[in-house]
Amino acid sequence: MKTNTVDIDIDELVALRRDIHANPEVAFDEHRTSELVAAKLQAWDIETHTGIGGTGVVGVVHGLRGKGRTIALRADMDALPMQEEGVPMHRSQRAGVFHGCGHDGHTAMLLGAARHFSGHRDFAGTVVLVFQPAEETGGGANAMLADDIETRFGYDEIYALHNAPHFPPGTFGVLDGAMLASCDEIVIDIQGVGGHGSAPEKTKDPVMAAAQLICALQTVVSRSIDPGATAVLSIGSVHAGSAPNVIPSHAALTGTLRAFDESVRTQMKSRIRAICEGIAMTSECAISVAFCNSSPATINHREQAQAAARVANDIFGAPNVLRDFAPLNGSEDFSEFLLRKPGAYALLGQGGVYCHHPEFDFNDDVLPLGVRFFVALALDRCAA
Numbered sequence: 001m002k003t004n005t006v007d008i009d010i011d012e013l014v015a016l017r018r019d020i021h022a023n024p025e026v027a028f029d030e031h032r033t034s035e036l037v038a039a040k041l042q043a044w045d046i047e048t049h050t051g052i053g054g055t056g057v058v059g060v061v062h063g064l065r066g067k068g069r070t071i072a073l074r075a076d077m078d079a080l081p082m083q084e085e086g087v088p089m090h091r092s093q094r095a096g097v098f099h100g101c102g103h104d105g106h107t108a109m110l111l112g113a114a115r116h117f118s119g120h121r122d123f124a125g126t127v128v129l130v131f132q133p134a135e136e137t138g139g140g141a142n143a144m145l146a147d148d149i150e151t152r153f154g155y156d157e158i159y160a161l162h163n164a165p166h167f168p169p170g171t172f173g174v175l176d177g178a179m180l181a182s183c184d185e186i187v188i189d190i191q192g193v194g195g196h197g198s199a200p201e202k203t204k205d206p207v208m209a210a211a212q213l214i215c216a217l218q219t220v221v222s223r224s225i226d227p228g229a230t231a232v233l234s235i236g237s238v239h240a241g242s243a244p245n246v247i248p249s250h251a252a253l254t255g256t257l258r259a260f261d262e263s264v265r266t267q268m269k270s271r272i273r274a275i276c277e278g279i280a281m282t283s284e285c286a287i288s289v290a291f292c293n294s295s296p297a298t299i300n301h302r303e304q305a306q307a308a309a310r311v312a313n314d315i316f317g318a319p320n321v322l323r324d325f326a327p328l329n330g331s332e333d334f335s336e337f338l339l340r341k342p343g344a345y346a347l348l349g350q351g352g353v354y355c356h357h358p359e360f361d362f363n364d365d366v367l368p369l370g371v372r373f374f375v376a377l378a379l380d381r382c383a384a
Helices: 010-022 031-043 103-119 140-146 149-153 206-217 219-224 262-283 302-316 334-338 364-382
Strands: 047-052 056-062 070-076 126-132 157-164 178-180 183-191 231-240 250-259 286-295 343-349
Touching: 010 031, 010 103, 010 364, 031 047, 031 056, 031 103, 031 126, 056 103, 056 140, 056 149, 070 103, 070 334, 070 364, 103 126, 103 157, 103 364, 126 140, 126 364, 140 149, 140 334, 157 302, 157 334, 157 364, 178 343, 183 206, 183 231, 183 262, 206 219, 206 231, 206 250, 206 262, 219 231, 219 262, 231 262, 250 262, 262 286, 302 343, 302 364, 334 343, 343 364
Parallel strands: 070 126, 070 157, 157 343
Antiparallel strands: 047 056, 056 126, 183 250, 183 286, 231 250
């Protein structure tokens, strides 16, 4: 069918999305998914590059009207390492792997845009279709950047679209500036001296040090950060010991750190290190802290965010384009692309349970809206 001049085969689009959902793959293991994407691009006579950043795929469509701007559109392909508890007909066929964040829908929408451009090349400029691995681990964007995606494909701007269950279907959201928080996984290792629980004076107790750390680290936000700034520090796991009458020699904590401002993020890391050093001194334990799987805050460029909103007005209707909402404390490694090139990250309302919920499923009804947005945005920015 044709939907507002965009060719969309809805049945094919839904079938693609559900096939990807039923066959999920975790970060850097997206072999079947990338092969499917590459096969579709090649079948549509689109220049196709595989193995970008490991399992990433890039498609390139050159407009027939010659030189113009080069616009990149990005979708993520990886699934989560969690069990699906919903029971759709297209339920995950792999135990412990699940498209619980909608990347199956993102990939399908970008394939829908690719299909349109394969048969409609009467434009100036170039569209670069970026199918990224490993967004969930925060490593996929950097892997593609390390593979020199920017130089190889020479895009001027880059855009991404993510589903938003907290927005109703038929709505669209984009902000000028911060959209998502930075993310740092905190890993704290505490090495003490173990011994019998009846003789604590002969030990250097890592459990006591861990308990002090859990409490003291809460002061990073409550006492070190300006109350007007948004920041989160949560400890999510504690591991120590295996017997009630033994003081273990080792304990470990992990947590997450989030902020929207890079100076706040830096300040928080500094305070965490200082607190660990202080408690190491008082507990006589060796304490190390590392920050892993990190992504900076996702900060939209103003001109590009405004362009995305302008295009969305025509597709969703101006009252359904949200421009004033709180940034999300979630994180995205699309931020790495935005550090290097102008672009914007936008949200597609879909309703339903939130991302990472065990019964999450992408709303197929919004697939055509995403395709239309990608197509219209690319054409608008190629001609800008």
